[in-house]
Amino acid sequence: METKFKNVRCKDITPSLKGKIITISGWVHQIRDLGGKKFIVLRDGSGIVQVTVSKNEVSREILDAVESATLESVVQIRGVVKEDPRAPRGVEVAPIEFKIINLARKPLPLDVSGKVSADTDTRLRERVLDLRRAEMMSVVRIGDKALKVIREALRAEGFIEVFTPKIIATATEGGASLFPVIYFGREAFLAQSPQLYKELLAASFERVFEIAPAWRAEESDTPYHLAEFISVDIEAAFMDYEDVMKILEKVVYEVVRTIRDENIDDLRTLNYDPPEVPLPLPRIRYVEAIRILQERGMNVKFGDDIGTPEQRVLASVLNTQLYFITEFPTRIRAFYTKPKDEDSEVSESFDLVWKFLELASGSSRIYEKDQLIEALKSRGMNVENFQFFIKWFDYGIPPHAGWGLGFARFLMMLTNRGSVKEVTLFPRDKKRLTP
């Protein structure tokens, strides 16, 4: 869209516009000063373009403005598009007007142009500048595309997008700790998952999904955990765990395929190819995984968690980047997880693992009231706290299943970044509350 600031984006300046007078606005990305000739690389949200200033071809006014411009200053340029084989992409802009809208201080606390690297910690502290770097712009664009495809793929299967409450009443579930908030003088908490509400919604709308934040006040201090993260959740009535696994792998497949097709430049910037998603993805039962790990001399037995070190081994044994572990022991899964009818020791559950990282987790859910109450009791949980949930099991809760996918972890896979903090715009972890 044309505005008073610009009528074309940097990326769209091509030789076909030659001779046209255009207006562009953006940030000073690089300055190469050869004396009589100065090259300003201008960057906007779309990309970069070269602005060429010849000393004896422009006014004193333009020359002064160009000479006072600092890196990352915001400038507006009116100029003529020139085709020139010596210019990057074969085009450049010769300024008629060069206006500094906002002069940036120097030196910058972070190099945006990519000449000098910075630690993750520095990058997160100087995040706004960090996000202007080409790699981060690509990461964020790929994330945007992933969200678009996820929504399209789920809607194509009849899912509708919903929102569940993020301020909840009770610190119900054992395990993960919640962040308390003061809610009109009463104690409340930030939701750690949409789980119970999405189940109730599936009992009305049949197929629902939500893409929303969740909060966990955990001690977790790793490259894979955040105190605040985006969770992609689905819940579907009249499906079981195998059905929703198919939906999950289809979604993952579609996202990877689309990004490979449509984000070629971004992947090139990141110098990365996301892993193949062969359908169906390999599936390995928990008991089988334990057996393999024991064969490799690892000290695990039925009932233990399959942790990061174990998942690293499994990925290499299975020789795949992406795989499902299925049918976990019932007692190490959440209370609402449905045990198998023929063997209640194991459950209708699964994790989707990339290399050694759990991307998604799901299951068939219990839909009978008595069984649900039993599941709570057997875990030593307070049934009273769940009345708001259990109540509805008297009024037609269908068989249902679902999963939750950690969006940042998924984005790590799509962009080859090493940490969820890196791919989250403004990450919140145990120590970091700003920016």
Place this chain on the structure above:
RNA sequence: GCCGCGGUAGUAUAGCCCGGCUAUUAUGCGGGCCUGUCGAGCCCGUGACCCGGGUUCAAAUCCCGGCCGCGGCGCCA
């Protein structure tokens, strides 16, 4: 939270083991030269040892504590 490693100019680093010399280099920034650069080049300059305590004639360097970071693990509906 545990274990390991680390903290040096705005940024990224060398030096630390084996204490003493003008604390290295790149990038940025300032100045100079330069009309086709594209990580421009060349010359000159600028700017730093996390905080506190200890050992020592002398500490960036050795020791102790703290804070912060990174990696692994744990915790983790």
